[in-house]
Amino acid sequence: MTTIPLFHVLILSSLLFAIGFVGVVARKNTLFILMSLEIMLNAVGVAFIGAGSVWQQADGQVMFILILTLAAAEVAVGLALLIRMQKKYHSLDIDLLNQMKG
């Protein structure tokens, strides 16, 4: 049992998640949206680790490792898509992607 109360860990986690969410919603630059997604995934990791340390179970850390793999795959695909977008539009503005092909 750690001395840090779970409530405070959850406050930190939700603060970070809210900051990341605002970034995803408000920013126009796709690179900044990806960075905000990283912050959101990280916030979820904080919640998992905090819960795992309060109940003294390793499951929290296991879930964090799975989130880490998810973040790595997501960033790889996202940045590849961004490189493609930069080649096509010479800009990273997400509003350029508001039309479908069909």
Next chain:
Amino acid sequence: MLANLTSIDSLFYLAGLVAVIASLKVVTGHNTVHALLYLVVSLLAVAVCFYLMGAPFAAGLEVIVYAGAILVLFVFAVLMFGLGKDETTNAPKHTGLANMLGAMLLAFALLVEIIVIINNADMQQNLQATVISSKTVGIMLYGPYLLAVEIASFLLLSGLLASYHYAKPDVTGGPL
């Protein structure tokens, strides 16, 4: 008073504050590279939080994989975007220490915090009592969570294939 100041709790709140400030600077930033710098600071602060919550294995993974690998991926992508012209027109006029002072101060606070934790024998003892060892995590990973690990490996493989497919130049052609 001093004992209160250097308790695990207050160090956790300080690291959390650093994480929140750095994240705010990431979200509100204008310069891509500066935002990446603050993102590194934010991830390091979260790693310190993990260490204080009794998860040193997760803290190490956070530093190595997040701040080490994923952020380098971001930096390489920024290099490939060829924002050179953008940087020269939009970069602030005064170059020098002032640009990185904020991030350096936040990182310095984290460094001081880590030194305080390592030097304080009482705190080390408290942390050792609450730690979840990496051995337990490894046994969990290859025991009840084996299927999840396999699925994660498939996810990484498909991420690799998809990023190669999307990022390859059009002119080379080929079946993939």
